[in-house]
Amino acid sequence: MSSTNDSRPPAVSETGDPLLLTPGPLTTSKTVKQAMVHDWGSRDAAFIALNAEVLDGLPKIVHGEGDYVTVPMQGSGTFAVEAMLTTFVPRDGAILVLINGAYGQRARRILGVAGRKSFTYETAEDTPPDLEAIEHILAGAPSITHVFAVHCETTSGILNPIDKIAALCARHGKRLLIDAMSAFGALELDARTTAFDAVAASANKCLEGVPGLGFVVCRREALLACDGNATTLSLDLLDQRRNLDRTGQYRFTPPIHVIVAFHQALQEFWAEGGVAGRGGRYAENARILIGGMRSLGFETLLPDALQAPIIATFRMPTHPRFVFPRFYDSLKARGYVIYPGKLTVADSFRIGCIGRLYPDHMRGALQAVRETLEEMGVALTPAPAP
Numbered sequence: 026m027s028s029t030n031d032s033r034p035p036a037v038s039e040t041g042d043p044l045l046l047t048p049g050p051l052t053t054s055k056t057v058k059q060a061m062v063h064d065w066g067s068r069d070a071a072f073i074a075l076n077a078e079v080l081d082g083l084p085k086i087v088h089g090e091g092d093y094v095t096v097p098m099q100g101s102g103t104f105a106v107e108a109m110l111t112t113f114v115p116r117d118g119a120i121l122v123l124i125n126g127a128y129g130q131r132a133r134r135i136l137g138v139a140g141r142k143s144f145t146y147e148t149a150e151d152t153p154p155d156l157e158a159i160e161h162i163l164a165g166a167p168s169i170t171h172v173f174a175v176h177c178e179t180t181s182g183i184l185n186p187i188d189k190i191a192a193l194c195a196r197h198g199k200r201l202l203i204d205a206m207s208a209f210g211a212l213e214l215d216a217r218t219t220a221f222d223a224v225a226a227s228a229n230k231c232l233e234g235v236p237g238l239g240f241v242v243c244r245r246e247a248l249l250a251c252d253g254n255a256t257t258l259s260l261d262l263l264d265q266r267r268n269l270d271r272t273g274q275y276r277f278t279p280p281i282h283v284i285v286a287f288h289q290a291l292q293e294f295w296a297e298g299g300v301a302g303r304g305g306r307y308a309e310n311a312r313i314l315i316g317g318m319r320s321l322g323f324e325t326l327l328p329d330a331l332q333a334p335i336i337a338t339f340r341m342p343t344h345p346r347f348v349f350p351r352f353y354d355s356l357k358a359r360g361y362v363i364y365p366g367k368l369t370v371a372d373s374f375r376i377g378c379i380g381r382l383y384p385d386h387m388r389g390a391l392q393a394v395r396e397t398l399e400e401m402g403v404a405l406t407p408a409p410a411p
């Protein structure tokens with residue numbers, strides 16, 4: 026670990042901004058931001074071609090080329106999740122929502138607003154769903170047509186067993202809808218071996234684009250069967266896809282600059298080696314971050330087996346001189362922006378390791394944490410890893 030000033034990278038992004046150790050929006054490359062300095066007409070052939078290239082490439086990330094199509098959705102990731110749920114779940118359908126954090130809760134709210142019947146199975150934020158319990162619920166409620174699961178629940182950073190959930194759904198003839206917002210592009214999801222009807226994600230998490238565009242990668246046959254399901258016009262994925270097929274254009278104003286930046290971000294994603302390369306860098310970031318924080322005396326919420334290499338949750342130290350707002354401000358002053366906790370099970374804070382961040386940035390962040398603890402007069406006792 027570097028501890029001298031001259032071996033430390035500057036704690037700024039390529040454009041001189043503080044580093045965002047957050048779950049998104051996150052630090053992006055200079056070239057991604059530079060892609061946005063031009064104006065494009067949304068009906069212009071050059072933009073239509075570029076947009077098609079973006080959309081056509083996304084199914085490859087889940088090995089779904091041929092059988093899957095991308096439907097983009099203007100807005101943040103939640104717009105894509107809401108579009109997925111309200112396009113795929115029929116008005117008279119019923120869905121089982123697996124919840125172990127805020128994003129599962131949000132899906133339940135979306136379904137309630139949309140008037141869809143939902144069942145929920147909730148476990149604590151540090152606990153993945155129990156497969157036998159899911160099986161039991163499905164067996165007892167034959168009206169359930171769909172299951173919703175979050176791949177990496179960003180609330181805690183927990184990795185849910187998406188492949189096993191998919192296998193279980195397939196066994197019971199249920200359609201799986203996945204929120205993989207914080208996993209897509211970094212954690213393997215293989216449509217050839219994992220059955221799902223749709224997966225929602227966005228431009229600005231592991232794909233390292235800028236915020237403003239969500240998308241849903243949909244099994245074509247399943248999407249085509251969604252006629253009449255939608256309960257909103259703007260979030261109707263089938264209508265959106267049909268219009269793109271007919272005209273190459275969005276129905277309503279697309280976030281042009283976001284899409285052009287996303288095109289650049291995807292080129293950088295493939296140049297890094299796709300999921301293996303991107304996920305590999307994040308895994309190394311997470312290993313350095315978590316190991317370093319533990320050696321400074323912090324405890325993770327999750328055991329390593331449940332921890333996705335996306336964002337780590339640390340328990341708030343109980344040391345009387347540890348004051349979180351001061352800790353946060355001191356890290357920010359050193360160029361590192363961290364994230365408050367959002368848990369109900371424990372007082373905590375979070376540090377992300379996704380975005381244009383490299384192992385040296387994680388080492389720099391650890392040095393900033395070390396200096397901040399010294400400044401606050403806080404000495405923590407390292408505990409054994411959980």
Ligand SMILES: *Cc1c(COP(=O)(O)O)cnc(C)c1O
Nearest residue numbers: 101102103128177179204206207
């Ligand atoms: C970020 C995220 C979302 C979407 O959040 P927005 O703020 O709407 O972009 C949805 N699900 C998960 C798991 C996420 O991490």
